[in-house]
Amino acid sequence: NHLNIAIKEFLISTIQQLSFFQKISDRFINFFSPYVEINFSQYEDYQFNHAFSAIETYLGAKATDKAKHLRASQVRESKGLVLKRDETKVRDEYEGVNVWWEIETDSNGYRTFKLTFHRRSRDIVTDSYIQYVVEEGKSIEAKNKKMKLFTNNPSSQWESSKASLWRYIDFEHPANFETLAMDPKKKEEILSDLVAFSIGKEYYKKIGKAWKRGYLLYGPPGTGKSTMIAAMANLLNYSIYDLELTAIQNNSELRKLLTATSSKSIIVIEDIDCSLDLTGKRKKNESYSTSLRKDRGKSNAEDESFVTLSGLLNFIDGVWSACGQERIIVFTTNHLEKLDPALIRRGRMDMHIELSYCTFEAFKILAKNYLDLDSHPLFKKIESLMKETKIAPADVAENLMKKNREIDADGSLKDLIQALEKRKKVQRDQVDEHKDKKRNNIRNAFRMLF
Numbered sequence: 465n466h467l468n469i470a471i472k473e474f475l476i477s478t479i480q481q482l483s484f485f486q487k488i489s490d491r492f493i494n495f496f497s498p499y500v501e502i503n504f505s506q507y508e509d510y511q512f513n514h515a516f517s518a519i520e521t522y523l524g525a526k527a528t529d530k531a532k533h534l535r536a537s538q539v540r541e542s543k544g545l546v547l548k549r550d551e552t553k554v555r556d557e558y559e560g561v562n563v564w565w566e567i568e569t570d571s572n573g574y575r576t577f578k579l580t581f582h583r584r585s586r587d588i589v590t591d592s593y594i595q596y597v598v599e600e601g602k603s604i605e606a607k608n609k610k611m612k613l614f615t616n617n618p619s620s621q622w623e624s625s626k627a628s629l630w631r632y633i634d635f636e637h638p639a640n641f642e643t644l645a646m647d648p649k650k651k652e653e654i655l656s657d658l659v660a661f662s663i664g665k666e667y668y669k670k671i672g673k674a675w676k677r678g679y680l681l682y683g684p685p686g687t688g689k690s691t692m693i694a695a696m697a698n699l700l701n702y703s704i705y706d707l708e709l710t711a712i713q714n715n716s717e718l719r720k721l722l723t724a725t726s727s728k729s730i731i732v733i734e735d736i737d738c739s740l741d742l743t744g745k746r747k748k749n750e751s752y753s754t755s756l757r758k759d760r761g762k763s764n765a766e767d768e769s770f771v772t773l774s775g776l777l778n779f780i781d782g783v784w785s786a787c788g789q790e791r792i793i794v795f796t797t798n799h800l801e802k803l804d805p806a807l808i809r810r811g812r813m814d815m816h817i818e819l820s821y822c823t824f825e826a827f828k829i830l831a832k833n834y835l836d837l838d839s840h841p842l843f844k845k846i847e848s849l850m851k852e853t854k855i856a857p858a859d860v861a862e863n864l865m866k867k868n869r870e871i872d873a874d875g876s877l878k879d880l881i882q883a884l885e886k887r888k889k890v891q892r893d894q895v896d897e898h899k900d901k902k903r904n905n906i907r908n909a910f911r912m913l914f
């Protein structure tokens with residue numbers, strides 16, 4: 465066996481130097497040699513060959529210095545993957561079969577991987593080894609992929625260059641599910657849904673459904689909707705496309721943007737109730753949010769916007785389902801009741817996730833994150849206050865943030881209690897005011913009647 469390889473290598477090195485004999489040498493070897501060769505070129509029929517890049521990643525990962533460590537750990541786990549690298553060839557071993565990889569560059573600069581193995585291992589190589597390499601390479605690619613945050617450019621700027629539909633920056637947000645303050649049971653449910661989706665390729669194929677999933681996040685400001693989206697991206701290693709509907713003119717631009725997204729991505733439309741005139745029920749001058757944070761001047765843009773609910777729905781059901789795979793779409797809103805039922809119908813938005821005011825359970829997660837506390841004498845008081853007061857996790861977090869260099873748990877918790885008590889009073893006054901108003905209205909109505 466070793467002799468065979470040596471002879472073959474000798475033949476290759478001597479004969480290939482004479483490029484005139486190149487063709488003849490291939491035939492010569494193929495005729496006499498017990499070895500089989502498979503080529504993977506960089507381009508197939510003028511299209512980039514994705515298997516090529518996966519193979520390159522796989523071999524690259526094995527051939528770097530890290531491979532030493534990798535090799536050791538692979539052996540320990542007895543997966544039987546041992547790889548040696550000399551100058552031109554990479555030897556790989558898979559289930560006891562030896563294979564050799566070589567790279568060749570043609571005169572145009574296009575590269576080809578040549579895989580050589582013994583005839584008797586043909587089945588194992590073609591049936592499982594190649595698939596293994598490609599999948600391994602793809603998963604390394606996915607792990608190394610830098611996440612990006614895309615935002616759409618205003619369509620008026622699209623003319624200038626083809627690539628400027630979306631612009632992006634590297635996405636580096638520290639949010640994760642562990643630090644997200646919410647009901648642990650609900651969190652678990654969302655997590656397992658996401659994971660099931662991300663590994664569900666075969667399942668979606670089997671049930672004949674496009675490999676996509678929609679989430680609707682709703683709840684008051686500062687309850688963690690945007691944070692959860694970042695946590696989803698970090699969990700799955702997906703990029704985010706933050707779609708600003710008010711920057712586009714019509715449904716066809718919407719289609720262009722969505723078809724230009726890549727797979728393994730989360731497409732986000734924030735504040736869906738403000739971005740579109742979704743219901744048609746809302747009066748033009750109605751102010752739908754008093755909070756300054758929400759006032760993003762959308763009411764004007766909305767009037768000229770020709771992106772319609774039906775356009776969006778058609779897209780989600782139609783073209784969208786047919787093009788690309790492995791995408792998540794997330795809508796967020798502060799006002800679930802304002803959304804058209806057509807938009808939130810099950811099947812379109814697979815999962816509705818409510819992010820609510822801070823509960824004591826959620827508070828405990830924040831206390832752990834911010835103060836490193838599992839329990840504290842003041843927790844009891846906070847628990848009872850939280851039951852009667854609406855406070856967003858963002859506001860709780862603000863009180864728990866350290867104000868100096870040191871973490872001051874007592875001080876922070878006292879600040880929080882103060883904030884809760886203040887809120888409690890305001891909220892009680894609001895309720896009273898509301899009741900007064902109601903009473904007055906009834907009184908006035910009676911006066912008019914009699």
Ligand SMILES: Nc1ncnc2c1ncn2[C@@H]1O[C@H](COP(=O)(O)OP(=O)(O)OP(=O)(O)O)[C@@H](O)[C@H]1O
Nearest residue numbers: 643644645684685686687688689690691857858861
């Ligand atoms: N559930 C939560 N767990 C942990 N931190 C939270 C949570 N909710 C809010 N926060 C903190 O508050 C900040 C604001 O939250 P976020 O932007 O996610 O709120 P939102 O629900 O998207 O609000 P809006 O409706 O105004 O967009 C975050 O940076 C985060 O630090």
Ligand SMILES: [Mg+2]
Nearest residue numbers: 689690691734
């Ligand atoms: Mg948000």
